[in-house]
Amino acid sequence: MSDEVEPRPLEEPERDALQAGLDDLAWTFAKRATGLAPDDQPATVDDAGPGEDEIRAARLARATVYKQIEGLAASRIRLDVGQALEHSATLDDVAAALCVSRQAVAKRFGDLRRGERVVVVISRRDRVREYPADSRVRVGEVGGPEQYDSDRGVWPAGRRVRAKARHAVVAVDGVVRRIYALDPDGWREAETGKWEFTAVGGRELDAADIAAAYGAGELPLRPGDSCPTRAGGAYRPCWF
Structure with a gap:
């Protein structure tokens, strides 16, 4: 790997921003799937917001969206690791970037080379x-x-x-x-x-x-x- 370009772990504010962005994205697609505008809190007697059924539907819809994101992320990780290996990265470089062992990288991505x-x-x-x-x-x-x-x-x-x-x-x-x-x-x-x-x-x-x-x-x-x-x-x- 080049000495001039070294990946680093995301810092806590960056992780928080990433999580917030993913939540917003997942809610956007969950609302499209349900046709609802779900809120994080259930409705109360004085609240005209969504009821329990709507919240349940929205949460299940968002879980479905996150499952899709999980699969897409796995395929994109594989694509990026393959490209990195083709551009002179080592298994140790990949292990450091993913915060896993070299053995785990070899088992998961060894077929790419x-x-x-x-x-x-x-x-x-x-x-x-x-x-x-x-x-x-x-x-x-x-x-x-x-x-x-x-x-x-x-x-x-x-x-x-x-x-x-x-x-x-x-x-x-x-x-x-x-x-x-x-x-x-x-x-x-x-x-x-x-x-x-x-x-x-x-x-x-x-x-x-x-x-x-x-x-x-x-x-x-x-x-x-x-x-x-x-x-x-x-x-x-x-x-x-």
């Missing part, structure tokens, strides 16, 4: 888009000599991925279409935190080179293999 080899996976639809503000202007399945420039960037590749990746796999509509051999010293930071790769020879690999790399265990995928888009969008590392 399988193997020591990695390929860069780029997933896209079979279409072309134009971005006047982008130096490449056209991106996607542009074809011809422009295709290499479209494929090579820009991607949020972490330091560890840039150091270890030897191939980039391009999948179109969920099927592998092209593979490049990467020059490990050819990464260029085109935007802050986003990089362009350089392919060996400035071209995609031919069938013979792909077969040789796959046979040597250097590739987990070949053209024609299924490669659905996963969480994280157009770019993701694939450890194998």
Whole structure:
């Protein structure tokens, strides 16, 4: 982990603010679910506020909302931990951030980093888009000599991925279409935190080179293999 960016535990006022924000959010969605405006206190003889039935319904609705938040939080924790690991975090870093043991992290998130080899996976639809503000202007399945420039960037590749990746796999509509051999010293930071790769020879690999790399265990995928888009969008590392 970088010495310049160190996460810290939330202080008590921050935790209180977070709890208050979650309560407000949960109440908002609980009210939508019940169609009520529940109060924290039951109605009294002199109080025209909600009665016991309304409060019970509202509290159960908020419990349902918090259950949804619990599931969403778990999935977001997993996503963020995976991204952190891909960007050079260690299991000890994750354990410190979550205030749990390294063993607990390894048990819960160990599957996020399988193997020591990695390929860069780029997933896209079979279409072309134009971005006047982008130096490449056209991106996607542009074809011809422009295709290499479209494929090579820009991607949020972490330091560890840039150091270890030897191939980039391009999948179109969920099927592998092209593979490049990467020059490990050819990464260029085109935007802050986003990089362009350089392919060996400035071209995609031919069938013979792909077969040789796959046979040597250097590739987990070949053209024609299924490669659905996963969480994280157009770019993701694939450890194998």
